[in-house]
Amino acid sequence: MNHTVLVCDDAIFMRxxxxxxxxxxxxxVVGEAESGLQAVEKYRELKPDLVTMDIVMPDMGGxxxxxxxxxxxxxxxxxxxxAMGQQxxxxxxIQAGAKDxxxxxxxxxxVLEAVQRVLA
Amino acid sequence: xxxxxxxxxxxxESREHLKACNSSLLEWEKEPxxxxxxxxxxxxxxxxxxxxATMGYTGLAQLAHRIENLLDGLRxxxxxxxxxxxxxxxxxxxxxxxxxxxxxxxxxxxxDAPLLAELDSAAGTDAPAVAPAPVPATATPTRRVxxxxxxxxxxxxxxxxxxxxxARAALVLRRAERLGSVSxxxxxxxxxxxxxxxxxxxxxxxxxxxxxxxxxxxxxxxEVDTLEILESAAPGSEVRPEAIRQIxxxxxxxxxxxxxxxxxxxAKNRLGALASESRNPVLMEVSERIGRLVSAMQGEVIxxxxxxxxxxxxxxxxxxxxxxxxxxxQIRFDMEGEEIELDRSILDDIxxxxxxxxxxxxxxxxxxxxxRVAAGxxxxxRILISAARERNTVAIRVADDGRGIDREKILAKARQEGAxxxxxxxxxxxxxxxxxxPGFSTARQVSGVSGRGxxxxxxxxxxxxxGGTLEVRTELGKGTTFLIRVPLTLAxxxxxxxxxxxxxxxxxxxxxxxxxxxDRASVTALRDxxxxxxxxxxxxxxxxxxxxxxxxxxxxxxxxxxxxxxGERRTALVVDALVGQQDIVVEPFDAPRGLPPFVGxxxxxxxxxxxxxxxxxxxx
Numbered sequence: 123m124n125h126t127v128l129v130c131d132d133a134i135f136m137r138x139x140x141x142x143x144x145x146x147x148x149x150x151v152v153g154e155a156e157s158g159l160q161a162v163e164k165y166r167e168l169k170p171d172l173v174t175m176d177i178v179m180p181d182m183g184g185x186x187x188x189x190x191x192x193x194x195x196x197x198x199x200x201x202x203x204x205a206m207g208q209q210x211x212x213x214x215x216i217q218a219g220a221k222d223x224x225x226x227x228x229x230x231x232x233v234l235e236a237v238q239r240v241l242a
Numbered sequence: 243x244x245x246x247x248x249x250x251x252x253x254x255e256s257r258e259h260l261k262a263c264n265s266s267l268l269e270w271e272k273e274p275x276x277x278x279x280x281x282x283x284x285x286x287x288x289x290x291x292x293x294x295a296t297m298g299y300t301g302l303a304q305l306a307h308r309i310e311n312l313l314d315g316l317r318x319x320x321x322x323x324x325x326x327x328x329x330x331x332x333x334x335x336x337x338x339x340x341x342x343x344x345x346x347x348x349x350x351x352x353x354d355a356p357l358l359a360e361l362d363s364a365a366g367t368d369a370p371a372v373a374p375a376p377v378p379a380t381a382t383p384t385r386r387v388x389x390x391x392x393x394x395x396x397x398x399x400x401x402x403x404x405x406x407x408x409a410r411a412a413l414v415l416r417r418a419e420r421l422g423s424v425s426x427x428x429x430x431x432x433x434x435x436x437x438x439x440x441x442x443x444x445x446x447x448x449x450x451x452x453x454x455x456x457x458x459x460x461x462x463x464x465e466v467d468t469l470e471i472l473e474s475a476a477p478g479s480e481v482r483p484e485a486i487r488q489i490x491x492x493x494x495x496x497x498x499x500x501x502x503x504x505x506x507x508x509a510k511n512r513l514g515a516l517a518s519e520s521r522n523p524v525l526m527e528v529s530e531r532i533g534r535l536v537s538a539m540q541g542e543v544i545x546x547x548x549x550x551x552x553x554x555x556x557x558x559x560x561x562x563x564x565x566x567x568x569x570x571x572q573i574r575f576d577m578e579g580e581e582i583e584l585d586r587s588i589l590d591d592i593x594x595x596x597x598x599x600x601x602x603x604x605x606x607x608x609x610x611x612x613x614r615v616a617a618g619x620x621x622x623x624r625i626l627i628s629a630a631r632e633r634n635t636v637a638i639r640v641a642d643d644g645r646g647i648d649r650e651k652i653l654a655k656a657r658q659e660g661a662x663x664x665x666x667x668x669x670x671x672x673x674x675x676x677x678x679x680p681g682f683s684t685a686r687q688v689s690g691v692s693g694r695g696x697x698x699x700x701x702x703x704x705x706x707x708x709g710g711t712l713e714v715r716t717e718l719g720k721g722t723t724f725l726i727r728v729p730l731t732l733a734x735x736x737x738x739x740x741x742x743x744x745x746x747x748x749x750x751x752x753x754x755x756x757x758x759x760x761d762r763a764s765v766t767a768l769r770d771x772x773x774x775x776x777x778x779x780x781x782x783x784x785x786x787x788x789x790x791x792x793x794x795x796x797x798x799x800x801x802x803x804x805x806x807x808x809g810e811r812r813t814a815l816v817v818d819a820l821v822g823q824q825d826i827v828v829e830p831f832d833a834p835r836g837l838p839p840f841v842g843x844x845x846x847x848x849x850x851x852x853x854x855x856x857x858x859x860x861x862x
Contacts (some may be wrong), residue, residue, distance in 0.1 A: 181779075213434060216409060217631060222413065225406060239464050242462060
């Protein structure tokens with residue numbers, strides 16, 4: 123069975139790109155969220171195997187969302203999507219429970235490597 | 243041989259062993275059949291005995307010797323450790339602590355005879371004790387426990403080409419934490435975020451996992467280039483990781499160094515300002531180089547002062563144990579994030595507020611066992627103290643699963659005292675303000691533990707003095723959480739300089755989320771207050787020129803605005819102009835009376851002019 127993924131990013135562009143990378147590699151993107159709040163709700167509803175999470179989003183940022191999701195499900199597998207220069211935020215996300223991170227601009231191979239590590 | 247110069251070292255090291263004694267005792271008491279805590283306790287007492295005898299403190303050595311006798315009997319299992327024995331051992335360790343201080347102060351004497359007699363009779367060796375021969379500290383008898391967790395010093399290097407090496411390193415630590423407990427992280431985690439972090443770091447892992455499992459787990463993080471697990475040390479042993487050599491430094495030296503670096507930073511900023519005025523390229527280059535060197539030096543000095551919060555947490559298990567006995571309650575106490583690091587001077591000041599909050603939790607929060615069962619909870623209450631790094635601050639939470647704070651009662655009490663805010667329901671923010679009023683207490687009786695109304699207000703005052711904040715979250719019947727947030731380090735702060743009414747004000751960057759432009763067009767109202775819409779979020783505004791009662795009139799319609807952020811709360815601070823970022827040295831500051839509450843300190847700017855530092859927390 124294919125792994126299911128929830129893609130969280132406030133930019134449609136980024137969501138589309140990540141979804142494409144993952145679908146082409148055989149993952150099933152079961153949902154998208156454009157805010158942290160939505161991410162938390164959809165996670166609860168869809169129980170995906172993997173979440174990709176943008177850091178800066180309206181209505182609850184990605185880090186807060188990671189904290190909420192991990193509070194409800196400590197085994198949640200969350201991959202942070204970050205821009206250059208956000209190292210402090212990434213470290214904070216990791217301390218909140220994120221399992222790995224990728225840095226924009228995304229290279230598909232890098233994203234997939236990180237996904238494999240998270241799911242391993 | 244002149245031993246006096248070793249006295250200070252003797253005291254420091256003995257205190258460390260006493261702390262270890264307390265935690266071993268606690269662990270042992272929880273699990274009376276365990277072997278390892280007894281072994282550790284025995285070793286600590288034995289080491290103190292050896293050091294005391296070497297120093298010529300015969301009274302102290304005598305006491306340690308009697309404790310050791312009792313422990314030896316217990317270890318050989320000739321004796322059963324029952325609650326009365328644990329109580330005796332706790333008392334003996336306390337007395338030993340007092341004797342260490344007394345001996346170092348030149349008052350070594352044989353401790354009270356009744357205690358010695360009790361120790362002897364418990365040990366079944368009522369025979370007159372012979373003064374112990376000085377024992378070399380190296381001859382520590384140990385029983386090896388094969389499956390006990392071991393301390394493994396680990397060195398890791400992230401692949402040089404990897405992006406965000408610091409974040410990758412943080413992942414390695416997270417993974418390691420799943421195998422056991424992580425300590426002695428070098429460089430401290432705070433430095434992982436620096437751009438010049440080269441991806442090499444070391445830490446100590448206390449774990450039962452075999453080496454191969456550790457390698458697999460840590461390598462699975464990815465981008466790990468080198469991974470070295472150094473020789474492991476027996477549990478509780480004094481062996482420090484070979485790779486990291488340490489020396490002890492008097493804290494006052496570090497304080498002085500910090501102060502001087504602070505002055506150096508001011509001078510550096512001044513030089514930078516003069517150099518750019520001069521437009522002399524050579525001077526500017528030298529000034530820049532000095533700037534970089536000073537920044538690096540500042541980083542090193544700050545790092546050398548960072549200490550894990552565990553150093554302060556260590557005494558809390560004992561505190562909670564004693565409290566639960568005194569109060570007749572069953573309380574489980576857990577700690578998390580002991581490895582999180584803070585500036586030593588902040589750490590020293592945070593112990594007392596935490597003690598107040600823990601006492602409050604044990605006394606007012608946690609219900610008696612009967613009440614808990616009646617409320618459908620387990621008879622055993624829980625207090626959790628946890629530390630976490632959040633941006634440039636450290637958040638420490640004291641959470642209990644007790645009865646929660648009754649907002650209506652508090653409101654009624656506040657009305658009685660004529661201090662009630664004009665509201666029908668207390669939000670968390672208003673609640674903490676009422677609780678923190680000097681002398682406010684709702685405890686019906688003053689117990690020995692708390693209830694004199696000096697809990698929350700003392701904590702609040704202390705935390706505010708550190709530039710930190712105190713928050714509360716509470717739910718009736720479910721429990722209460724107090725959250726202390728303090729900056730990582732005091733003396734030097736990166737700040738955003740702003741201008742209003744012709745004066746300059748510094749805002750610590752730790753609280754700045756972003757800067758935007760104040761535009762009449764995006765102004766709205768939030769509960770009758772002016773507010774600003776920033777990316778779909780409504781944020782209440784504060785105009786700095788109104789706060790400082792500026793009379794100058796030239797106000798443009800579009801003005802820079804600093805979005806302050808603290809936890810979930812935000813405020814938009816409208817200023818006249820943004821001047822730039824600067825490292826500022828927070829000067830020791832006794833606030834003169836009448837100074838507005840939003841002023842948190844003062845500093846000298848690069849051009850030599852003084853400026854006030856805004857207390858962002860008070861503006862939120």
